[in-house]
Every structure is written in C-alpha cells, then in structure tokens.
Amino acid sequence: MIKSIILLGLALLSAPLFSAIILKVKAFFGGKKGPPLLINYYTLLKLFKKGSVYSNSTTFIFKMGPMVSFASALTVLMFLPIAGNTPIVSFHGDVIFVFYLLGLGRFFTIAAALDTASPFEGMGAAREAYFPIICEATMFMVLVYFYKLTGQLTLASYFSGGQPSGIWHLAGAPLFFVVVAIFIVLLTENSRVPVDDPTTHLELTMIHEVMVLDHSGPDLAFIELGSFYKLFFYSTLLGRLIYPFKTQFPVQDLCLFTGSLIAVYGAIGITESVMARFRMDKVPRFVLASFGLVFFATILTMEFI
Secondary structure, three states: HHHHHHHHHHHHHHHHHHHHHHHHHHHHHHOOOOOOOOOOHHHHHHHHOOOOOOOOOOOOOOHHHHHHHHHHHHHOOOOOOOHOOOOOOOOOOHHHHHHHHHHHHHHHHHHHHOOOOOOHHHHHHHHHHHHHHHHHHHHHHHHHHHHHHHHHOOOOHHOOOOOHHHHHHHHHOOOHHHHHHHHHHHHOOOOOOOOOOOOOOOHOOOOOHHOOOOOOHHHHHHHHHHHHHHHHHHHHHHHHOOOOOOOOOOHHHHHHHHHHHHHHHHHHHHHHHHHOOOOOOOOHHHHHHHHHHHHHHHHHHHHHH
16 A cells, blocks of 8 residues: 555656656657756746636636546546556446546536636537547447456456456457557547647637636646646556556566656657647547447457457
8 A cells, every 4th residue: 555655646746747758759859959857847836826816707616627627637546556556546346436537527627617708718618528528438438348358347457467468468459449549538638639739829729728718826737737647647548558567576667667658658749749630520530430449349359259
C-alpha cells in the first residue's frame, strides 16, 4: 500500500511534466526550441496566485465545475495500476465506476459552461456532450473485450503485474486494434488534434477550450490540472499495453513504465505535428472508427478464442 501511495504521489507531481513533452515534440517538428519542460508548473503557479472573476449571470454551478472536474480526475488515479503495481483502491466492477466518474467530471464541466449563458460556451458544451458519447461506447466495448479474455471487471486485473502480457498472449494480433482505438479515445477525450486543437483561439472551432473561457485564476488552474491527470490516466493504459511486461526489479519497472509514457506522449505530439484538425462533420466518423476497431477485435476474439 505504501508503494502504491508513493507512486500515486509521483504521478500527481509528474503529470504536468509529461504533458510538456507534447509541446517539445511539436516545437521540434516546427524547427523551434519550444517552451521549457517545467512550463506547466509555471502556468499553474501563476494561475493559483491570481484571483477568480465571476460573472453576475453565473451561479454556484459555475464554481463547482472546476472542483468536481479536478476531483473526479484525481480520484480516478487512485484506481490506476501505476507502473503495473496494485492500485490504492480496487473492487469488483471498479472499471465501470471509473468511467462513470470521468463522465461526472465532464457533466459538471458542461454544466459550468452552460451556466455562463454564453452562446459560444454553449456551442462548445454541445460538442463536448456529443463526441464523448461515441468514446463511451468504445470504452465499454473495450471492457467487453477484456472481460471476455480475463473474466474480471477491475482495472488491476487488466493492467497490474504481468496481466497485460497475458492479455496479449490470449488476444494476439486483434489487440493492436484495441490499442489504436484507445489512442483515438485518448485524443478525443483530451481534446487533442485532429479532434480539437488546445492551442487555438477561434471560438467557432474550439470544443474544450471554448467551455473554459470564462474561468480564471485558481478555477482555471484546477481545470488544467484535472486535464493533466486525465491525460495521464489514458496514457498509462496505453503505456501498459505497449510495454506489458513486469520484471523483478521495481526501479527497472518504473523506468520502463516512464519510457512507455514518454512514447505515448511523444506519439500525441507527432500526431499533432503531422495532422491537421478535422472539420467538425468529420470528427464523428474519426471517433466512430475506434468503436469499429474494438468491435471487430471482439468478434475475432469470440470466434477464435
């Protein structure tokens, strides 16, 4: 348990650092030096030092949105088998609870955006409510797939110890489709290119960023920190599938896990560097492709295993 708590603390501290890798990769492809790796810490400290500004049209819902979003992302990490170790909290069916907890954070973010009575934030909230519906269908199909292979409904039974290696052994090649599908979900849930552009400032084309335009100070800091933790959660799932093994040396396992995380964050940066953002009417097709991949992998598994 002590080891799991230490790893959780390291995850909470390092999540903004890993996110800065994306900025470095994008800067490399653009022929630039890019911001320092500690840029996200500087930004968070700057926001926490400022005060929050609230419109007269907002209610307590607007203030609750950032806190619930941050708390849900933080709680989810407690169920995460970091570096293949046993999570702090685990129970039968916790994987379903985890994804509904993420949905709770999204709900309050959308509610806070609608509470501003801004047409632009309402537009972003409508998009945020639409695209993740397909992601939820994909993730629950992934759960069906993993349940078919393991007969378990806990994150620990999928991603702790040598379990990912056993899943690869049982599933074989179809698991590649699941990896690609989870990567698409990661890009969609975290508002990355080609679904969304976190660096854009044109309200008509934004999804997540337009919903937080009225947030400032510590509220915006909690939103940013929650987004770092959410990205870390999905990246950890992919990282464990990329490197599914576990050795007898904890330090070596932690280093290899860190390397797999760097590979995932680097892949996000490469994707954002070589791809343009899709038109809004193309995004649902892109996200729906993730569901098709997992569904195909599930059919193959049910047929041959």
